[in-house]
Amino acid sequence: MTGFEVVDAQGTVPLTVQDEGAGSPVEIRQWIAGRPVVGDLTVRYRAPTDNAPPIRGSGPPFGLRTEGGGLSGAGSIFLVQPVTTKLYRLAVRWDLAAMGKGATGTSSFGDGDVELPAGSADRLGSAFFMAGPMYRHPTQLRTSGFSSAWLAGAPADTAAVMAWTEKLHAWYDVNFKGGGELPYRVFLRFNPVNPGGGVALTNSFVATYDDKTTAESMKLTLAHEMLHTWAPTLGAHSSRTSDTQWFGEGIAVYYARLLPWRAGLIGADAFLDDLNETAGRYYSNALIDTPNDQIAGRFWEETLVRVLPYDRGSMYMAVVDEKIRKASGGKRSLDDIMQKLIDAKRAGVETTQDTWLELITAELGPVAKTDFEAMLAGAVQRPSSGAFGPCFTASTTTLRQFELGFAGKSLVKPVRIVEGLVPGSAADKAGLRNGDEILKPVGLDNVQSDQKLTVTWQVRRGGKTLAITYLPRGKSVEVPQWKRVEGVSDAACKF
Template identity: 50%
Template sequence: MFADVVARRVAAFLLLAALAVGAAARAQAPLPKPLVLTLQPGPLKQTDDIDAGSGVVDVTMTIPDVQAAVGVPLFKLPRVVANVETVALTLKDLVVRDGFGEVPLAARDVKGPDGPVRHWSSTREVQGDLVIHYQAPIDNRPPARGAAPPYSLRTEGGGFSGVGNVFLLLPGGDKNYPLSLRWDLSKLGEGATATSSFGEGDLNLPNGAPSRLWSTIFMAGPMTRVPAAVAPHGFSSAWLGAPATDPAPLMEWAGKLHQWMNGFFGDGKQAPPYRVFLRYNPINAGGGTALTQSFLITHGKGISTDDLKITLSHEMAHTWTEGVDAPWYDEGIAVHYQALAPFRAGLITAKQFLDDLNHTAARYYSDALNTTRDAEIMPRFWEDTRIRTLPYDRGAMYFAVVDARIRKASNGKRSLDDLVLEMNRRRGATSDAKSDAKPDAKPADMAALWPQLLARELGPAGTALHEAMLAGEVIVPESDDFGPCFKRTTQKVRRFELGFDPASLVGDVKTIRGLQAGGAAAKAGVRDGDVVTYAVAMDKIQGEQDTRLTLNVTRDGRRFPITYLPRGERVQVWQWQRASGVADSDCRL
């Protein structure tokens, strides 16, 4: 027995020794080498005409320890991202080196899920650190392809900005790397600083997918900041130049809203970093795009501060409510809260809330394509503004109905808020010790979860409502679904109607076809075969009854503008109005 005890003790000692050796070996193991990205913006050319600005960003990327056979893709970049042309075909002076010297390259386009992706490979074997150097051109001219997210490289106010998905070549494969971001601002002059979605100036990030750089915005130059001292957590903002309206009050407002949203969606925990970048947009002013820990919002002609407030609120809501990867949810929920959240926070008035509600309702109910099935939307997303706005508008009306039905079924004890917060917990957006769900759920799991939560609250009626929305049935909230302060009414408006096939406006060269005889475009002088450009957001025009559209027409060697009101027949739409005899203090939803 004594021998057995000794043997067990010896075995335990040997096990501990082995564990200690293993731990020491792990402690001494070298850290993975980082992917190093160095950006040097400039020289930049700017004129009084902001659309004539140009320049370059000098890009150097070092990918560590590459071993690749002949023909294996080394790095890649889509040719077009969400209707935005990248630098895949226009980059200059591309030179690549490895441990053996300069790497001979071959480029080819490969079919990707969203269009062609340019791949670069070598005609010889590659070994060692791969150093990629090239210049990404900056061109401020309005994009020829038309409406799209504001990803492109731009220069203004002595600096530049752009999203990584349009100008950064990234390694193929699924290998992760730590990231070192370095800035060289020597060509921007005094007063220039740099920032990105990840933080201020040079920075190091832990191991992660290189693709995170494609959802990152970069900005450098003599920026203005609100707040002036940027903290590592919470809200901050940056912009270049001097917009027509001082953005500082707007950004101070946004900071207050972010604090409120964090208390509501984030359970009051320390606010994550959230950076807002503001820049000029020649074709879709007032629009924006959500990025890693950040949001890019745009200003331009005809955009008011109130317009930007709603846009900021919409995109801020995405920070806490995304994860389903279904536009009816991601965009519909964001529209639902875009006026509701600042209204609850006391940052907008009841009238401003009502104006936003009626804008959404009028665009939805007057949309000639508002019965399009949900499954048809994404394949046709960029071909027609009337398709593109449906997830936003129909989604918002759907969630208003869901909210009201849950409140009524529970006698006011529960609401849509409870389901949204549960969805957040399930995907790991917030932590909750009581939740029995796995964190960081996949989008497909989240999309399947929503109907289950809805059925739990409303039974078969909830399932039927959800299926009706997906099938394209027109969703109409009841008169009191927005609380006692507002009641439903009707109004006649004119449908948005271009007067020709909307697909004419898709692509690099926009050629009019399918002209409607007797339509507004034909009456204004537009003809089939005209090549046109335009510099407005169709989604915005669709929602504004009196906004005229100007097409810059090229015909028989001549170039001239044609301006008209893109409207057709009058139709009756649902609207809401302020109920009399109810105090503003009773309007909180």
């Protein structure tokens, strides 16, 4: 921020700056008034839009960026909010004169200028904002339901894929018995570090791409992110400190491939590819048995840990679904539990891990709790061969484990110095050394899912800059994969 200035009825307010959480995932700057303020307060500042890549390579796409003649960013990055529990009416006003003709502004709250009823001021932080010469689908602006916005530079077939996403949105609405009328915006934007990822925000989600991303390849990311708005979340039980990402991300991964398939919006092959990608990444994960309560603490520094709530959670969901179908003679499934949790959410009833336990115990008996505790402790989740319907059967394949070759925590510091180099690893053999400074972050989530992707680090050693490329893979392991059963028609596949 530059030119930060606060004025009240008595003139300029003296300010001191207080920074919290330096080096942690969430750094917060506060401006503290040096005297009591009087009357209305006006806060003015400029927010830099420098397109600097995030320090933490795989962090969510929040920062202010400029692309295609416009800009985008999450409110938490550039909108200063009062520290208060007082409720405020909010007005968002755009002045886009300097952007020229054709520029419009939109946010998670709606198109153009909007006024919001009294509510918490921090609503601004969890909203996304975009302005400039935007592309839209549907082209007709709406105040409810699905809409999407992007700037120049997005993949060529973006409009077609947004039409696909609109259809899936309508299908979720039918499947989950409502919820589609709420305003829901998809923002697409460029991501220099971890393209393909996204983040869900108020009434909206942000999907990201780079110049190699095809809109087609974004479909399941869109399906995943949009699912978060319907899906329930579980609060942690008061006596448990463990976080519940295994649930939120587990069901998102599980249903983001299943529901588009049921809707006829992807084929059996796309379902199978996505399932096997998750299975491959999960079963080849060298840290597969990391207990759930260690995940939050190691989430950013260890890419193998970061993917666990997604991969483990979704395989646990498959196991639970299969058991419920079996126990109920095919009458019930995970879908029924999901609908109960969604109904509770709509009724304003708080749901926790205990709610989950009650619901699955009612279906499966006390063993459900034992299995659940084992999952949290890190037990490997193994759906049976037939867990994904009559068209797929389990087989195995050999994959090489992802191995960065040095300590992941080297990558999440403001200055990235390689430490903990693993002797004999691909990183070591390629010439990386402890003490090398890594100049540019690289998103590793995609690399981890793809056996063939190499990683290239730009490093500084002494006065020299060099590029070090290697295939970040270690030992070979046998992992479960599913394959199509010959002779069963597509029509018989769905479950």
